[in-house]
Amino acid sequence: MRLVTSLLGLFTVSIAVAHDQIPGAPQTVPIVIEGGTIHIIDGPDIENGQVLFENGKITAVGKRLQLPDRTLQVNASGKHVYPGLIECMTDIGLREISAVDETDDRTEYGNFNPNARSWVAVNPDSELIPVARAGGVLVGMTAPRGRYLRGQSAVLYLDGWTVSDMALRAPAALCVDWSYLHPRSSDDKKQAEQRAAKWKELDELLEQARLYRDARHDRPEQTEVNVRLESLLPLIDGQLPLLAAADSQSAIESAVAYAQTQDLKLIVYGGYEADACAALLKRFKVPVIVAGVYRLPRYRDDPYDASYTLPERLRQAGVSFAIGGSGTVSPGGAAAMRNLPYHAACAAAYGLPHDEALRSITLSAAEILGVEDRIGSIKVGKDASLIITDGDILETESHVTDAYIQGRVVDLGSRHKMLYEKYQRKYRQR
Amino acid sequence: MLRSFISSVLPLLLILVTGLAVAQSPTAADPIVGLRDRRPTAHALVGADVVTQPGSLIRNATILIEGGAILAVSKDLNVPAGFQVIDCQGKRVYAGLIDAFSELNVPLADEQPGYWNSNVMPQRNVSVAAAKNPIDQAAKLRSQGITSRLVAPQGGIIKGTSCVVQLGSDPGQRLLSAKSWHHLQLTVPRTGSRPRYPNSPMGATALLRQSLYDAQWYSRAWTAYRSQPTLPRPESNRALQVLVDAIDVDTFVIDAQNERMAIRAGKVADEFSLKWILRGSGREYRQLAEIAAMNRAVLVPVNFPEAPKVQSAEAARSTSLQDLLHWDLAPQNPARLHEAGLTICLTTDGLDDPGKFLAKVRVAVQRGLDADAALAAVTTSPAMLLGLDSQVGRVRRGMLASLVICDGDLWDSKTKVKECWVAGERFVVSPDKQADDSLAGQWKTTLRADKVETELTLELNQADGRMSGQVEVVEAKRGRGKKETESTPKTAKLGNVVRGRDRLTAMLDLKEISPELPPGQSQLTILTVDAASAAIEVFASLRLPDGKLLDLRMQRQTTAATETAVSVDAEPDESKEDGQSDEAEKDQSEPQSIAEVDVNPSTPTLIPLGAYGLTERVSDQPTVLFRGATVWTCDQQGKLEEADVLVRDGKIVAVAPSIEAPKGCQVIDVYGKHITPGLIDCHSHMGTDGGVNESGQAVTAEVRIGDFIDNTDIQIFRQLAGGLTTSNILHGSANPIGGQNQVVKLRWGETMDGLRMREAPAGIKFALGENVKRSQSRYPNTRMGVEQVIRDQLLAAREYQTHWRNWEQGSRDRLPPRVDLQLQALAEVQRGERWIHCHSYRQDEIVATLSVLEEFGVQIGTLQHILEGYKIADRMAKHGAMASAFSDWWAYKFEVYDAIPYNGAVMHDQGIVVSFNSDDRELARHLNTEAAKATKYGAVPEEEALKFVTLNPAKQLRIDQYVGSLAPGKHADLVIWSGRPLSTLTRCEQTWIDGKKYFDLEKERQLRDRDADLKARLIQKVLNGGPPTGKPKRDKVAEEDRWDRFDAFCTAHGSGQAGKKQLETSKKEAK
Secondary structure (H helix, E strand, O other): OHHHOOOOOOOOOOOOOEEEOOOOOOOOOOEEEEOOOEOOOOOOEEOOOOEEOOOOEEEEEEEOOOOOOOOOEEOOOOEEEEOOOEEEEEEEEEEEOOOHHHOOOOOOOOOEOOOOOOOHHHOOOHHHHHHHHHHEEEEEEEOOEEEEEEEOOOOEEOOOOHHHHHEEEEEEEEEEEHHHHOOOOOOHHHHHHHHHHHHHHHEEEEEEEHHHHHHHHOOOOOOOOOOHHHHHHHOOOOOOEEEEOOOOOHHHHHHHHHHHOOOOOEEEEEOOOOOHHHHHHOOOOOOOEEEOOOOOOOOOOOOOOOHHHHHHHHHOOOOEEEEOOOOOOOOOHHHHHHHHHHHHHHHHOOOOOOOHHHOOHHHHHHHHHHHOOOOOOOOOOEEEEEEEEEEOOOOOOHHHHHEOOOEEOOOOHHHHHHHHHHHHHHHHHH | OOOHHHOOOOOOOOOOOOOOOOOOOOOOOOOOOOOOOOOOOEEEEEEEEEEEEEEEEEEEEEEEEEEEEEEEEEEOOOOOOOOOOEEEEEEEEEEEEEEEEEEEEEOOOOOOOOOOOEEEOOOOOHHHHHHHHHOOHHHHHHOOOEEEEEEEEEEEEEEEEEEEOOOOOOHHHHHHEEOOOEEEEEOOOOOOOOOOOOOOOHHHHHHHHHHHHHHHHHHHHHHHHOOOOOOOOOOOHHHHHHHHHOOOOOOEEEOOOOOHHHHHHHHHHOOOOOOOEEEOOOOHHHHHHHHHOOOOOOOEEOOOOOOOOOOHHHHHHOOOHHHHHHHHHHHHHHHHHHHHOOOEEEOHHHHHHHHHHHHHHHHHHHOOOOOOHHHOOHHHHHHHHHHOOOOOOOOOOOOOOOEEOOOOOEEEOOOEEEEEEEEOEEOOOOOOOOOOOOOOEEEEEEEEEEOOOEEEEEEEEEEEOOOEEEEEEEEEEEEOEEEEEEEOOOOEOOOOEEEOEEEEEEEEEEEHHHOOOOOOEEEEEEEEEEOOOOOOOOEEEOOOOOOOOOOOOOOOEEOOHHHHHHHHHHHOOOOHHHHOOOOHHHHHHHHOOHHHHHHOOOOOOOEEEOOOOOOOOOOOOEEEEEEEEEEOOOOOEEEEEEEEEEEEOEEEEEEEEEOOOOOOOOEEEEEOEEEEEEEOOOOOOOOEEOOOOOOOOOOOOOOOOHHOOOOOOOOOOOOOOEEEEEEEEOOOOOEEEOOOOOOOEOOOOOHHHHHHHHOOEEEEEEEHHHHOOOOOOOOOOHHHHHHHHHHHHHHHHHHHHHHHHHOOOOOOOOOOOOOOOOOOOHHHOOOOOOEEEEEOOOOHHHHHHHHHHHOOOOOOEEEEEEEHHHHOHHHHHHOOOEEEEEEOOOOOOOOOOOOOOOHHHHHOOOOOOHHHOOOOOOOOOHHHHHHHHHHHOOOHHHHHHHOOOOOHHHHHHOOOOOOOOOOOOEEEEEEEEEOOOOOOOOOOEEEEOEEEEEEEEHHHHHHHHHHHOOOOOOOOHHHHHHOOOOOOOOOOOOOHHOOOOOOOOOHHHHOOOOHHHHHOOOOOOOO
């Protein structure tokens, strides 16, 4: 397969419309990875262990496993095995080149797009996808951008011929920029009024959605379909969480308080001051996705390492959290998705225990995104979505040597490797 | 004519006490119409305590004034006959105050050809507009004792000349000086729409410099032409001629919107040996030592900040310590400038309401400004600086009779300005409490109507200069003689009370006091005859509703009880007293905000002001031995386990195992730790407040980042905390040839100059590709054009050098060449004195640029970004180009779609010196982990990879003999890491620059705690001051916040945002 990749690479022009990597074929024979350190995440590491998977699911984890006939043995001696990493917030698939509008499908017109569904616009052939997964990130939640009701996100595997091959959970969350509902003003009273007005705006919207739901139920013939209100029904019925981007303490408090008034399931994205709201977040079991550890402090006065120590402060405060990477914004966004483990590593350098750092980009992320039954740890019954590395995944110098998504072998080639190899040839010709 | 007339010895002035326009006058040329009608205009202020100048007081003195001038000031002076005596017992008289700054936006009237850039208009003068129109808010200014004021032109960069006006009412006497100072600024004017060029402070400063050089050239060119008429005739340029005339003679006022601007102003002024004055911002205390060293007079504003809004915890959270400190410390600014030995003038500059001027100056006095110094700052100092000290500023014979009369010491917060005299013209600011109206009091009278005789008491009260009154029944006698006494006397209020000099008229309804009296409105008239020599007599009458007129005989009642009652009622309400006469006066008695009253000397002036600021500079540590670390030397020694590093006087002395500690040496045990050279960022935009991009032209080689170092940028500290010690601050990528860069060391707490790395050679930014061809309305629009611009400019610079060389060798067959800052920078490039750092992405543009440079024999300094360097590493190697790249950025714009993280390794393998840079404020905090990516992608050995952020950028900046590795003789710039430096799991523990510890975790913790305490204390101080008075006002955007802090033309930092701030801010500011 590697050979195929490089041959194709030779014929690729730089304006690629499709990347050259071939999605893996469904698993047909049992595979066992053996000999490495198995980081199962929800338990102690297994040194020199084995992971067996069949038909895309993990069937055994441990040592000296009973292997079925014809099991393909993958030697991982001296290596590390992890569940595939999960980026909780990304624009992957929705944009190719951020400055070229024609390749950017992140932001729909207007503020009011609860019905926008990210996954229908994800390009499985984006060159960014193989680059990200070559860094060990096998799963991402692709989310739209926007000023207010941004649309619905989806948890996607980063491999597949079409999005239906990729989808793990779609929709996964309704994304909202809470700053729209929490405006700021230098006048405290005016600010309170403005915020109340914004709450009312959302109250009314949700009330309309409820009325619409009942009307559609009782009088479907007389009730015209409204795609926007329709899209809110899973939210008000508690099936779909609201993912609110909020960083300041008061914005987070506002989002949590609001979610309670409407009985909504909430996830906070950003969370810069979430440790200050720990009691509230714990009381209502609201998890936080940290919007990147490599972030500048938000205020001039803040400790220089405020962003770096945030995950550890959240851990100490008992808030459940995951660590996100470069998110959907410049610089980077999906183009920097492969750097997700270094965000966790930075948190570890600034106090977060190493195993918690790993958990924050695997199992904790899966739990928050509602896919912990499928991914996030190496456990019997879960998808065989794994990576093998030649060192600690949190260390930059480590490489992902193999990866599997649902037991399918992942092509770890990428535009980057292809161009690298192409120009290696140039210098060899001289 | 006009000028000489006005600035000649001032003629005696006409007094216009009555405000009548009297045509005939010894001071005006107007012909007499009708009969002559000159009136006596002499006054004697008698019995005053006269402060003739700061520090001299004559008690109980007399001032004789005639014809607008002071004839005499002395004790025991006989008042000549015909002088109107004004009793000033208990009053204090000062010279009228001089407000040495105000602005007026006047169009450039000059029709002669001027400078090519409309921001340069030295020929503009405000005096015509200022003399023609009444002075804005003159009454309010007079209420503050201000009698004359400087009016400066607003807008522009070389703004024109100011004048001084008097605040009297006679237009003929308005102009005191038609031309005072020239006015300059180093930034883009806020007024009007932002110009195309310059659109950054860097550009504004460059334009100012260039204009002054052009003036010098203009003079030389004309001299040359006059002596050799065969030469081409130079242009006629009014603007340059005015500058030529001014440059060695006139005084220039340079605006400094913040403390850094003040220091920059000094540098530019020194470049041209200008005689200059600083127009301050009120923030000078933040860099006092440097500003004091310039030894210039300062126009100091007193617009001290309002208390920050910290009423809610949320609001407090987002209020910076810097703002809190400024609120607390700003009122000390005048005192500190004075104590630093500078001449200061306190001005109304920046005050929303000039009626608050005295109150603010009084705050400055309370906060430490010497009282005499304060007086000098509004009288003698401005008079002297303006060259008007023979006319205004003191109370002495021969000076203009411009005076302030107060009821106490001028700086006492209770003191009121009573009168203000402008060149003999008297303005009563707050009239004496009106003499008690003799009509006030209780009067008895008897009303006989319809056979009913009613005894009434009329009570007349005087308050706020107004009369009110009521009528009350004492007893009513019926015709039958039967008495009827009411238990509670009924009263009727007088309505429509009008008090004239001779009479009081009012209305009342008699029914209100008795049902038996006629209902309806009766009209009361009380005539008063107040003879000079006798008691008052009153004649009252009442016209009843039926038209019948009754005479009332009024008899004064004088009982102690009523007297008391009356006097209490009549107590004037302080706050309303002057409500009508002059609103401004009110503010003198307004309660001051707590910041103004509360003196807390313990608030430290942190440098830089705000979080992590220092109270003293980082101390020298003569000799330090770091013991036992794993030392990554980035030098021939490679990586040494358990080695020592010896540092003396800021330099590395030795790196070896087991160095013996010299005597008195501080030994720091760092076993288990790692030491590397300080990290170096070859591409950064932090630490500058000059706008990063001057995007107004395709070539802006004349602008200098070095003019705009911001030593207060918190990013400096944050990056220091990530092990960064040296940073190359580059101009942005808006144009093919951008501005000059500045290499700095991250010496947190030092001055702007202290950050400069002096050893670093000069450099300049070039840029290729998408960013520079984006401006549709300007050449170039393609990479083809970019190549041509570079070629053409290098050719121009070559010719420029030739002209200058010829000129210097005595050739006189051409006009003398101009100093052209743009071409000069490019000539330096060709002489190898200035290194090009060229923003570049695609292989074609890189090859093209290298080829052009080779044509001119120029070796490039660095190729920046160079994300397709891996495609042409051989070509780069042939040129000797070095590469400063992102480790792994890509896909943010089309020209980086082929960017690959292996780029660095490929180039390295081809023998190119490669560095990884940040171009980003966050990334610059962990360049060590960026270096690790060279190992990850392309297997560069770790020691070589570390050089990507140490030695290699040092080589690229041509500073590798000083920094970049740990070797004897080099600067002791080093970092102590908790573990392996390339590891993501490692953190920086200490950062040393020049052998001084600028960052360590322990100290950081102390500063963090101190800041938290300080902030909490200041918030309490604000809150204890009670709710803020007045409406929350939107503050003007501070100068340093008007400008981008990143390269807005680099799409990695916000797609499609190019230059948006530069365009948008002007809209906001226009409001």
